[in-house]
Amino acid sequence: METYGLKKLGIIHPTAVYRNLTPAKLVEAALRRNEGVLSDTGALVVTTGAYTGRSPEDKFIVDTEAVHDTIAWGKVNRPISKEKFDRIREKMAAYLQNREIFIFDGMAGADPVCTKKFRIVNELASQNLFIHQLLIRPTEEQLENYGEPDFTIMVAPGFQCIPELDGVHSEAAIIVNYEEKLVLIAGSRYSGEIKKSVFSVMNYLMPIEKDVLPMHCSANMDPETGDTAIFFGLSGTGKTTLSADPKRKLIGDDEHGWSNHGIFNFEGGCYAKCINLDPEGEPEIYNAIRFGSLVENVILDSATRKPDYNDNSLTDNTRVGYPIEYISNAAIPGVGGIPKVIIFLTADAFGVLPPISRLDENAAMYHFVTGFTSKLAGTERGVTEPQPTFSTCFGEPFMPLNPAKYAEMLGERIEKYNTKVYLVNTGWTGGPYGVGSRMKLKYTRAMVTAALNGTIEQAEYKHDEIFNVDIPQSCSEVPSEIMNPSDTWDSREEYDKAARKLAKMFEENFAKKYPNMPEHIAKAGPKA
Known part of the structure; x- marks a missing residue:
């Protein structure tokens, strides 16, 4: 044998x-x-x-x-x-x-x-x-x-x-x-x-x-122009969902490398969350759950074997693994050009970050090395509701080298190729977790589309003094009242209090973890 x-x-x-x-x-x-x-x-x-x-x-x-x-x-x-x-x-x-x-x-x-x-x-x-x-x-x-x-x-x-x-x-x-x-x-x-x-x-x-930058990100590209975009974000922030765009070719949903001639997928498959999976909102993932896929912890009807994707009795972290060929618009092999757009995805449980904001090069470096999001229920043992967290390079648990190494490599590439960078909040609006509501996927999709096709650059921008970012005041197919998070809260005073609380967390985390980071990067972050 x-x-x-x-x-x-x-x-x-x-x-x-x-x-x-x-x-x-x-x-x-x-x-x-x-x-x-x-x-x-x-x-x-x-x-x-x-x-x-x-x-x-x-x-x-x-x-x-x-x-x-x-x-x-x-x-x-x-x-x-x-x-x-x-x-x-x-x-x-x-x-x-x-x-x-x-x-x-x-x-x-x-x-x-x-x-x-x-x-x-x-x-x-x-x-x-x-x-x-x-x-x-x-x-x-x-x-x-x-x-x-x-x-x-x-x-x-x-x-x-x-x-x-x-x-x-x-x-x-x-x-x-x-x-x-x-x-x-x-x-x-x-x-x-x-x-x-x-x-x-x-x-x-x-x-x-x-000399390849490894990235915890998803990636897709325009099938006609070949323009490539990457989406950074921790589990539950929407990497898989937002990159599975039927109008674009999917390069990969989670792990990629950026070499001097483009990006490439580390994998040959996808690992998507199934909780509350909706065939209309996420048809590509829904239709990929078929023979050959492995589904974890989804509850089936005992008689019909039909999945109940809303049942979280075992965990909120229900998952499916499938080959990338199950996505009809997958790019095979999984390679693309130099990214023209970078999206940092964050699920803000405080409900104070803008739904989309533009970052200059220094702010991009700051938010990459900071990697803020909220751990969502089920992604790790013991996490039952969103918990604010900072994960270096949006993938700290998987990054064995000094984070400055990864950050330096990304900064060099952004500067060399003039890549546009945006911070997108897929978390809460109108208040924190338990009070506000989760950002609607259709609005997030519209803002991401505007970032990818460049139309978001035509909007009027307003600088946010607390988070030190530029916020577009309008976006096609998105209600203008949600663009500025302070306008979605019942109390401006309560919003300011929550926003400064989060900004202070940014400052304390950065001072503790990156005391030797260059001043021009440190100054690009939020100001409590």
Whole structure:
């Protein structure tokens, strides 16, 4: 029996090894193993147990001499010793003996110059289906000549760590060993941990090896002109929804690189939120939930197997993973030109940021490095209502290098290519969470469209003194009264109080995290 390098991982007695099975065979295996059920559209639906979102407290990086000076150690990039890593790896390998093993050999990076080969070793057929659809799938010829992977990810959700013995936070652990080119994922069935581990690896390798800026963003382009736009934002801010525009080609929904000749998708699939999914508002995502897709934690009608996308009884973070080919207007391969427009997406739970504002180069650098949003319910364990947060480069949990490195690379590109930058609030208006209402998607779409086609530049602009941004006073298909958030509150006094509270949070966060940032960038932020 061919084992495809499993012996090197210590897995020497598997009962069967399946490599790069088709989605149909993986679905059959998952059903045979009682890992999930089919929905009425043929999608495989699974539940992920206690872990319905990422678990940042359980993520570690192995501290070795080779990488010690390159990692931005701290609360996000937690060190773990090589001895503890080796012990957990040995125990995981022992756990995987005498079990079926599912392997997917795929790639990350649609630009051939930057492509990295990833081998994913799964205990579950359903998770192997997920990563099969999320990474770039090799052709038969590429698979035949695959050779050794650049990185391996070993995933065993049934194996549980013992924190007291293993030196980790809980029964789950996500551990990246950059020197040995190996990632361990234990104790969690949430498939997003696999995809984000690939992203973390690419975010380490690309700047160092290829002078490529890795970005937590979605991207699309005009099918006629080829004009490219990128959308930064944390989970729940609308990256996937806003980039899945039927009038534009979708390059990718989450992870990209920016080289000196354009941008490219790291992935070959999409991972979209399903909560309150509406076939009219998000038809591309709705129609992608079919055979070959993996759906997590969506409740099905027991008789009809019809999904109830409004049911959040398991989590607000219901998800679907599907190949990008399921989007009818996908750009394949996932490459585009130099971005002409950058959109920073934020979900402001205070309800005080403008729905859209224009940023100059210094303000763009400030907001990129700050990465403000509100963590939305379900995206991480324990988050049940929106919580204001600042995430460096709109992806701090996945950025192992010094944030100044990523910020410097973005600033150089904005200046070199004169890229337009806008801050878009997809959060609340008319008051904070619980009082105001969420910004209507159709209005956000209209403002983003105006930014992409340049018509937003024709509007009259008003400078906001608190947030230090320029606000357009009009936009086609958007009520003028919502353009200035202070006009949407019942009390101007209450608005000012809330706005200055958020501005103060910006100031305190920046002073604490970026004390050595150049003054011209520091001065470009909000002023309490």
